[in-house]
Amino acid sequence: MIDDNEQITKMVSTFLSLNNHKCTIANHAQDGLEFMIKNEYDAVILDLTMPDMDGYDILEKINESDIRYKVIVLTASNISQENMEKIKQSETKIILQKPVDIDVLLEKISQVANL
Amino acid sequence: MLKIKHVLFLMFGVTSFIIFYMGFLNYITTEDQTMGLIMLTFSGIVSIGALIGTFYVSRKITTPIESVIDKMNKFSTTTNVDEDFLPHNGIKELHFLHENFKNMTGIVSDTIKKERKVNKQLQDMDKRKVEFMSMVSHELKTPLMPILGYIQLLKKEELLGKLNPQQLDAINEIDLAITRLQKLVQDVLIVQKIDLEKLTVTNSNIDSEKIVNTAYNAFLPICNLKGVKLGKNLDANHNLVSDPDRINQVFSNLISNAIEFVPKNNPEIEIGAYDEENQIVFFVKDNGAGISNEEQKNIFKKFYQIDATSKRKKEGSGLGLAICEGIVKKLGGKIGVKSEIGKGTMFYFALSKEKIQVQNF
Numbered sequence: 001m002i003d004d005n006e007q008i009t010k011m012v013s014t015f016l017s018l019n020n021h022k023c024t025i026a027n028h029a030q031d032g033l034e035f036m037i038k039n040e041y042d043a044v045i046l047d048l049t050m051p052d053m054d055g056y057d058i059l060e061k062i063n064e065s066d067i068r069y070k071v072i073v074l075t076a077s078n079i080s081q082e083n084m085e086k087i088k089q090s091e092t093k094i095i096l097q098k099p100v101d102i103d104v105l106l107e108k109i110s111q112v113a114n115l
Numbered sequence: 116m117l118k119i120k121h122v123l124f125l126m127f128g129v130t131s132f133i134i135f136y137m138g139f140l141n142y143i144t145t146e147d148q149t150m151g152l153i154m155l156t157f158s159g160i161v162s163i164g165a166l167i168g169t170f171y172v173s174r175k176i177t178t179p180i181e182s183v184i185d186k187m188n189k190f191s192t193t194t195n196v197d198e199d200f201l202p203h204n205g206i207k208e209l210h211f212l213h214e215n216f217k218n219m220t221g222i223v224s225d226t227i228k229k230e231r232k233v234n235k236q237l238q239d240m241d242k243r244k245v246e247f248m249s250m251v252s253h254e255l256k257t258p259l260m261p262i263l264g265y266i267q268l269l270k271k272e273e274l275l276g277k278l279n280p281q282q283l284d285a286i287n288e289i290d291l292a293i294t295r296l297q298k299l300v301q302d303v304l305i306v307q308k309i310d311l312e313k314l315t316v317t318n319s320n321i322d323s324e325k326i327v328n329t330a331y332n333a334f335l336p337i338c339n340l341k342g343v344k345l346g347k348n349l350d351a352n353h354n355l356v357s358d359p360d361r362i363n364q365v366f367s368n369l370i371s372n373a374i375e376f377v378p379k380n381n382p383e384i385e386i387g388a389y390d391e392e393n394q395i396v397f398f399v400k401d402n403g404a405g406i407s408n409e410e411q412k413n414i415f416k417k418f419y420q421i422d423a424t425s426k427r428k429k430e431g432s433g434l435g436l437a438i439c440e441g442i443v444k445k446l447g448g449k450i451g452v453k454s455e456i457g458k459g460t461m462f463y464f465a466l467s468k469e470k471i472q473v474q475n476f
């Protein structure tokens with residue numbers, strides 16, 4: 001999960017681990033990108049608005065590389081028409097708006113990751 | 116249209132010709148040869164002089180006028196004008212014409228410059244407002260996520276264990292408050308969007324039956340829970356091109372209101388749609404206390420609630436109907452209310468069956 005808000009990542013990862021899922025947290029986009037390159041994950045939960053490097057940058061970098069991920073975008077921002085195009089061209093499978101119901105989040109993760 | 120140059124030449128040309136012709140006639144008819152010759156030469160010189168004079172005058176008048184015309188043309192297309200105007204050529208009227216034109220262009224281009232600046236400032240302000248709105252939106256929604264998440268977590272017995280009754284009560288109270296806050300945040304943000312004309316709508320082929328059924332099915336459980344009789348009234352199925360999610364949003368707001376305002380005894384709500392002159396009218400009817408004519412004008416205003424504390428607990432914020440109106444307008448339709456005190460209320464919104472032109476930003 002890549003999100004600069006530590007309270008959100010803590011809450012979601014607590015919830016996921018209570019449901020027997022392993023969740024790696026990156027509170028900086030740069031770290032998240034490195035994790036994505038080094039390791040393998042069933043799914044990536046990605047925030048869009050982040051300082052320095054943002055979610056769109058990550059999607060673009062992933063697109064340019066040959067690694068493929070199933071991405072769930074989780075954002076509190078409005079997505080402009082232009083940015084929506086960027087997302088459509090990326091690996092994003094689903095877009096969820098914050099605040100999302102955690103049961104819905106879990107259901108979508110299972111769906112996207114084919115768990 | 117004639118040119119000044121040509122008129123001058125025509126006039127003086129004819130005059131010179133007549134003078135010369137008279138000199139010539141005089142020459143061939145006169146007995147006094149020498150006098151005739153003198154008159155002929157004289158008339159020749161006069162007519163040539165007149166022609167040269169005409170040429171000179173025409174140049175002196177028409178060239179500067181043509182140049183002014185030229186500049187005017189250029190000015191009206193580009194709103195720019197060269198600083199270097201024609202030098203003073205000694206003709207008073209032309210001099211004034213030039214001077215006045217110069218002043219006028221100066222004023223006009225100053226005004227245009229000012230207007231552009233103001234326009235730019237307005238655009239910047241608009242952009243800043245939108246940026247501010249999306250920032251506020253982001254900052255308000257983000258902290259809601261962990262709060263709502265932890266409330267849900269705490270309520271899951273199987274994950275975090277059973278809460279004692281008082282703890283559960285506390286969590287439920289927090290839940291209620293935060294849910295209201297969440298609704299308020301959503302409502303305020305959508306009102307902002309409507310005000311900034313940033314509300315987006317989609318266009319798809321939909322039918323009235325499906326829309327009414329969706330709303331009906333969504334509200335049946337809560338109506339059953341509250342003992343409210345929910346009815347459905349559809350004359351036929353109608354197709355229209357509009358935004359189903361936005362329509363559903365309006366419907367939901369109206370039904371939620373109705374649920375809050377129905378009486379304790381025999382509460383009844385009826386929802387439905389009918390066809391009327393190229394429009395589909397959706398409605399929500401209740402048998403509640405009704406709304407006076409006076410108040411009907413006010414209820415669509417932002418944050419307006421009818422001040423009758425006896426009627427219900429004040430829970431909402433008075434944004435619901437303002438949002439409904441904003442959405443319906445954006446969908447190219449009309450919203451209204453029919454009600455009388457003590458005789459229930461019917462809210463309705465009419466949408467055109469044909470596709471409306473929506474501009475999304």
Ligand SMILES: Nc1ncnc2c1ncn2[C@@H]1O[C@H](COP(=O)(O)OP(=O)(O)OP(=O)(O)O)[C@@H](O)[C@H]1O
Nearest residue numbers: 372373376414420421431432433434435436437460
């Ligand atoms: N069906 C109804 N019967 C009687 N009064 C109504 C009905 N619907 C709305 N009103 C009156 O119109 C007012 C404005 O309604 P509106 O939906 O805008 O706000 P609200 O329901 O009070 O709050 P919110 O919708 O923001 O939660 C209400 O407070 C109520 O006084």
Ligand SMILES: [Mg+2]
Nearest residue numbers: 372431435436
């Ligand atoms: Mg309301």
